[in-house]
Amino acid sequence: MSFEDGMFDAVIDKGTFDSILCGDGSGPNAEQMLNEIHRILSPNGVYICISYGVKETRMAYFHKKEYDWTVLHHMVAKPTISTSTVVSAESKDEKNFHWVYVMKKQPR
Secondary structure, three states, X not given: OOOXXXXXXXXXXXXXHHHXXXXXXXXXXXXXXXXXXXXXXXXEEEEEEEEOOOHHHHXXXXXXXXXXXXXXXXXXXXXXXXXXXXXXXXXXXXXXXXXXXXXXXXXX
């Protein structure tokens, strides 16, 4: 990206990271994406990634020592069309949830 280092306070991603992981060269491309996001975030910047990927498949990408950010994750129930089915946070069927990952960069 042609943006300056530390230029943004927040980056919001709704599916881009998932899409990159579906393509050829997914590992290196995902790493390059995260490196660039980390570079353009300000010292207290936040990267929010909304994903279908469960934490077991995403945390290895997000939780690396070279990224000086804290990583939190949240499960958000997917809306359903059925009026007879209600998905709650107590349900552990991960396919019924979207995952929201919040990475907050730590000031140096």
